[in-house]
Amino acid sequence: MKFDRQCRWINPRLPLLAGGELGIEERRKVERHLIACPDCRERRDASTSALAALRLLGEESPSDRQAPSLWPALDRQIRQSRHLSRPALAWWENPLPRSWSLASLATALGVVLVVSVGSPRPRFQDASPSLRIATTRPDPVPTVEMTTPMVAEPAHHRSSGRPALPEGPRPGELTQGALKPIEPPSSILRFDYDLDHGTPMTPGSHDPQRTF
Amino acid sequence: MAIPATRSGLDAARQIPRPDPAEPPGSHRVEEAGDARLVEQARDGDDRAFASLVARYERPLIRVLARLVRDEEMARDLAQETFWKVYNRLDRFDTSRRFGPWLFRIGVNLTLDALRRHEPPTPASIDRSIDDGRRAFDLPDPDPRVQAELVQEVQFVLEKVPIAYRTILVLRDLEGFSSAEVAAIVGRREATVRWRLAKARDLFREHWERRHDSMTTRREANDEI
Numbered sequence: 001m002k003f004d005r006q007c008r009w010i011n012p013r014l015p016l017l018a019g020g021e022l023g024i025e026e027r028r029k030v031e032r033h034l035i036a037c038p039d040c041r042e043r044r045d046a047s048t049s050a051l052a053a054l055r056l057l058g059e060e061s062p063s064d065r066q067a068p069s070l071w072p073a074l075d076r077q078i079r080q081s082r083h084l085s086r087p088a089l090a091w092w093e094n095p096l097p098r099s100w101s102l103a104s105l106a107t108a109l110g111v112v113l114v115v116s117v118g119s120p121r122p123r124f125q126d127a128s129p130s131l132r133i134a135t136t137r138p139d140p141v142p143t144v145e146m147t148t149p150m151v152a153e154p155a156h157h158r159s160s161g162r163p164a165l166p167e168g169p170r171p172g173e174l175t176q177g178a179l180k181p182i183e184p185p186s187s188i189l190r191f192d193y194d195l196d197h198g199t200p201m202t203p204g205s206h207d208p209q210r211t212f
Numbered sequence: 213m214a215i216p217a218t219r220s221g222l223d224a225a226r227q228i229p230r231p232d233p234a235e236p237p238g239s240h241r242v243e244e245a246g247d248a249r250l251v252e253q254a255r256d257g258d259d260r261a262f263a264s265l266v267a268r269y270e271r272p273l274i275r276v277l278a279r280l281v282r283d284e285e286m287a288r289d290l291a292q293e294t295f296w297k298v299y300n301r302l303d304r305f306d307t308s309r310r311f312g313p314w315l316f317r318i319g320v321n322l323t324l325d326a327l328r329r330h331e332p333p334t335p336a337s338i339d340r341s342i343d344d345g346r347r348a349f350d351l352p353d354p355d356p357r358v359q360a361e362l363v364q365e366v367q368f369v370l371e372k373v374p375i376a377y378r379t380i381l382v383l384r385d386l387e388g389f390s391s392a393e394v395a396a397i398v399g400r401r402e403a404t405v406r407w408r409l410a411k412a413r414d415l416f417r418e419h420w421e422r423r424h425d426s427m428t429t430r431r432e433a434n435d436e437i
Contacts, residue, residue, distance in 0.1 A: 012410050058386035070288065070292050074296065077296055
């Protein structure tokens with residue numbers, strides 16, 4: 001029998017007929033043609049046999065049924081990814097750097113506070129005396145305060161034969177013999193030093209013209 | 213005569229496993245939950261829900277991938293990569309659709325990419341003796357050794373089919389997915405898949421007959437000698 005137009009329409013449907021995937025109308029039409037067309041019947045048989053062979057392969061399991069599950073490996077993978085994708089803690093969230101940074105900050109603030117408020121003004125300290133003389137004011141002249149000025153007792157008050165000194169000892173006069181306290185003067189006696197001559201001078205007697 | 217499919221792929225895949233008596237009472241409830249609900253729970257960080265999805269689909273997925281790559285270890289690696297990809301894309305999954313075809317689509321695409329990178333070596337053919345006079349199409353053979361050889365021969369012929377058609381054959385005829393499911397997995401319309409299936413079966417038949425004819429010719433040559 002020749003391969004006519006109806007066979008060309010039937011032929012691509014034969015594999016679907018073998019698999020039972022044709023609709024009712026198409027199936028009736030194909031089966032009606034197969035009754036009268038031995039070539040198409042032969043192709044139908046070949047398709048059916050090939051499909052049976054193929055499905056025989058489907059009955060064989062390509063994988064081991066006893067193979068372990070994929071879940072443990074997947075679980076590890078998921079946990080690792082979570083661990084890696086966890087954002088790094090900011091410095092204020094991390095407890096160790098936070099404590100260190102807070103301690104450093106407190107120390108720095110303390111240092112600033114001590115330097116700016118609590119500490120004395122820095123002095124220029126130099127061991128060089130010449131430089132010290134040149135750059136600083138001279139130390140104040142030490143004053144001698146005589147709260148209980150002592151005067152020598154007149155000689156005639158003692159039992160020695162020495163000539164008596166004139167009466168009325170002068171304040172501040174030292175004589176041999178017992179010392180007798182005298183009344184302090186109304187003004188404190190001060191001695192300044194003439195830097196050029198090294199001799200004591202009373203306050204007010206310093207003549208700036210005499211110093212060089 | 214229509215050859216019924218052995219089972220439906222995703223229906224078989226969705227069989228709910230029996231609960232383990234050692235597990236806490238609430239765990240079985242997770243197994244009974246639908247795929248969409250499990251996906252939602254997995255999105256919320258419930259690893260047990262995702263573990264249920266893996267337990268539900270890993271066997272059929274490995275089966276399908278092993279059929280395509282013919283290497284079980286590679287299939288397991290690809291399946292793990294598939295689940296990992298699925299886990300990272302759970303937010304993109306539309307829970308109004310079915311989870312199985314989406315999962316298998318990702319797996320099949322990963323496998324096809326792997327096959328394009330390195331096509332596995334073609335398995336050696338077994339020159340089956342057909343001295344018994346039976347045609348190779350006469351199935352099944354009661355002798356398990358002959359049947360095992362026949363299975364290998366079928367596998368060899370299946371390798372000759374281009375990968376695009378082979379994928380359809382594996383999904384529909386070897387793993388029993390419905391045409392709608394195959395369409396969802398390969399991302400084509402059902403009508404397109406139907407005609408591709410017809411073409412794929414026809415290609416397989418051609419290779420199968422050619423193989424049979426070459427064996428017949430060899431047998432006749434041996435008889436003449």
